[in-house]
Amino acid sequence: MNIHSIRSKIRSLILVPLLALGIIAFFAFGLLSRREIAQRTSMDVRAAKSTLETFLSEKRKHLELETKLLAQVPYFKAAAQSHDRATTQVEVNQYFPSMSDGLILVTEGGTELASSGPLKGASPSTIAKLGWTSARDGKSWSGLVVLPKGLFLAATAPFMYGDFPKGAAICYSPMNDATLQTLAQQLSVQIAIVEGDKVVARSTSMKPFKLDGKTTGIYTQVGGEDYVGAYSAFRGAGDGTGFVTFRNANDIIGPSKLFLLMFFTLVALGFLLTAGLSEAFTRNLVRPLEGVVQAAIVLARGEYPEPFEVTRKDEIGLLQGVFNRMTRALQDHEQKLRAMIDIDPLTDLINHRRFKEQLSVELEKAESLSIVMLDIDHFSEFNSTKGMADGDTVLKACAALLLEITPEGAMVARYGGEEFALMIPSCELEDARALAESALAKFASLGFELTLSAGCAQKGTGTDQVGSLCLAAELALAQAKQLGRNQVSDFNTLAQDGTDPYQLNRFLQDGTIATIQALAAAVDAKDAYTKGHSQRVAEYAADLCRFVGGADSEVELVYRTGTLHDVGKIGVPDQVLNKPGPLTPEERAVMETHPALGEIIVRKVPQLADTLPGVRNHHERWDGKGYPDGLAGDAIPRLGRILAVADTYDAMTSDRPYRKGLPVEVALAEIAKNAGIQFEPTLAQAFVEMMSKHASQPKAA
C-alpha cells in the first residue's frame, strides 16, 4: 500500500474543488465584468454624447441668433444692396461678434461682400454660396460645413428687403481639432466629427483613425489602443454628418482590471493558504498512519512492535489504541497456543515433547536424576470394553495420582497414549523405584481394576542424555511388561566404573547397522563365555540358510540378523547374565525378556525393520513352548526358526562357568532329537547334515 496515495487523495479532494471554484469564479466574473464594462462604456459615451449634443446645439443656437441679429442690421442690409465692399468691410471690422468667431456677408448670388474671423479673405465661396442658397428662399440655415480650412459650425440668415432676400449674413465658429480637443478635455472623451465614414475632425489627442463605415457600437483601434465610441447624428446637418464620442476602453476597464487583479490575488492567496493547510492536515493525519503501517509490517514479520504512546483523542488515537490492544492480544494468543502445544488438554500434564525438552535442561544441571516410565496395562482393551470416556477418567485419575506422589521439583508428563513419565531430579534409582512401586499400589487401589507397569532408569555414564536415558526407561518398562505387568523394572546393568561399553548415545545419534552390531557385540562381551556368540550364530545361521537353498539376499539377512539378535540382553541385569549357575525361575523370566527388549532397540533403526522377526522370535519353539510369543510351527518367522537352530547349537557348544560346552556330536544329536519339537524338522536335519559334512572335512584354522 502506498501511503502517499492517501496524501495525494486528500490533497486533490481539497484542491481540485477549490481550483474548479476559482475557474468558475473567473468565468463568472469575466462575464459579469464584460457586461459591466459594456454598460459603463455605453453610459459614459452616451453621457458624453448628450453633453456634446447640448454643447453643439447651444453653440448653434447662439450662432443662429447672432446671424439673425446681423441680418437685421440696417447698414448691413443696405450694404448688401449697395455692394459697397470697402464701406461694408469697415462696418464689419467695427462689428464685434460676441458669440461667433467670425462672420461673412454676401450679396445676391453669393458673392462675398465682407468678412471677419478665421475665414476672412479666404474666398470661402462654398460657405458664401451655402448662405445665399438658403437665403434666396428667404430661409435660415445652420450646421456643419467642411471647408478646405477645416470644419466649421455656421448659421446663415437672409437680408430681407421687403419680401425679397438681398443677401445673407453668415456667422461661424471653427470646429477644428483644437476646438474638439478643448471640448474633449472638458468632457473627458475623445471626439470625432464624421461625414459618412470619413473623419473630418477629431480631438488632437486622438491619433488618425478610420471608421470603416461603422456608426453604431463603434470599437476602433487607434494607435494600438481600443476605443469605444457612440455615434450621434447632427441635427440639421447634411446626411451622414455626425459626431462620435470615444472613450479609451482602458480608462473604463482600468478600474475593473484592478479589481480583477485584486480578486485573483485573493483567490491565489486563498489557494496557497488552503494548499498549506491541507498539507499540514495531511501530515497530521498520514504520519501517525505511517507509524501504524510500520508497526503492522513489524507484526507481519512475526515480531511485536513497541506499543504506541496514545496521546491523541481522535480516530488516529483510537486506531493506535486498538492496534496496541491487537498486538497485546496476538501476544497473549501466541502464548496460549504455545502452552496448548506443550500441555495435554486432558490431563493438564506436559507432553512428550516438553518432557524431553525439560529433561534435556535438567540433565545438564542435575548430578543425579532418575526417570520412571509408567504404562497402564491392557488399557486399549479397557477402552474398547468400557468406552473412551471411562478411559479418559482413568487417565485423569492416574495423572492426578502421579502429581500427588511426586516430590517437589519432579515433573510428570503424559508421555504417550496411556504412558506417563516422571522425572525426579536428585534421585537415585532405588528411590525412583520406590516411588514407582507406591504409584502402582495407589493406582491399583483406585478401583478401576487396572494395573500399572513401570520402568525406571537413572542418569549414568551411558544414559546421560535424553535419548539414552529414555531408551533405558523404555527398556525397563518393556521388561516389566514382559515379566507379567503390574510390576516395576529398572535398567541398572550399566557399568559403574565410568566406561560406556554399549555406546548407547552414539547408537541413538547414529542409528546404523554398524553401531547396533557394536552394541550387540558389547552385550556379548559382558559375559566372557558368550563373547563372540552373536558373530558365530550369524555364521551358523547364514551357512544353514545357504545350505537349505536360501537366496543370497536371504542369506545376507539371516547373517545380519544373527549379528544383533541378542542386543536386547542389554536390559538383562549383569548378575543374571553372568550368574555362575542355573538361573532361578525369576532370573529365567528376566533373561527371557531379551528378545522383546531387542525388538525395542532394533526398531530405533528403521532400515533394520527386516531383522525384527528374527530378533523377536529366535527363542520360539516348533512345539509352541518358546518365548516371547509362544508361536508354533509355520507361525514362527523363518528367520526366527533358522536363528533358533544356530543359537541353540552355539549355546550348547559354548563353555559355561558351571559346565563345559557339549561336544559337536552330542550337540548335533540333541538338535536332531529336538527336530519337530524345538526346531523345524527340516532345518534341524539340514543343520545336522551340514555340520556333519563340516566335521568330516578337515577343520579350518
Add this chain to the structure above:
Amino acid sequence: MRTYLAILACVAFSVAQASDVRGKVNLANGKPASHCVVYLEGGAHSRPQKGAVVDQKDRRFSPHISVVTVGTDVSFPNDDTIFHNVFADYDAKRFDLGMYARGQTKHQVFPKPGVVALMCSVHPDMSAYIMVVDTPYYAIADANGDFHISDVPNGDYQLKVWHESGQTSFKAVHVAGPESVEVVTRRP
C-alpha cells in the same frame, strides 16, 4: 436660369405722332411682376418733377416703389408717431437724413439715374425703392404686372423693366402706333 424674351403679340396702335404702350410683365417663374417699374429710354430727356413724396407712416415707407426723374427733389415727411430716419446708398455714396421727429420733413435731390433702396436705421424692416430715371416715359405696373405708358412719340426705344426682386429686362421696341408689349424679367 433660362432667360428669354417672348413677344406674344405686337399690335401697333398708331396715332399721328404719339401712341400708348401697354403690356404685361411676368417674372422668370411665371408669376406677374407686380409693381415693377417699366420705362422707355432712347427718347427725350426728362425734367425734374415737383412734389415727389415718400411718406413715413405706420413704420412703413409709402409708396413702397416710386419713380422720379433725374434732379427731382423728393421730400420725406415723418407722418408717423415715432422717430424715423432715412438713409440710402446712392451714387456710390451714402446719404443719411438723420433722425427726425414726427411732423418734420426732409428732402433729398436725386441727380443721377439709378435705384435707391431706402432704409430706416432704427426700423430695419422698413423698405422702399425710388427709381430715378432720365426719361418722361415710365410707369409702375399694377399688382398683375400690367402697365400702361401713354403719349409716347413714335420712334425706337429701349424698354427696360426693373422689379424689386432684382429681376430686370431690356427690350427694343418700335413705337409707331398703339402697342402692347409682353415682357418676362430675368433673374439677376
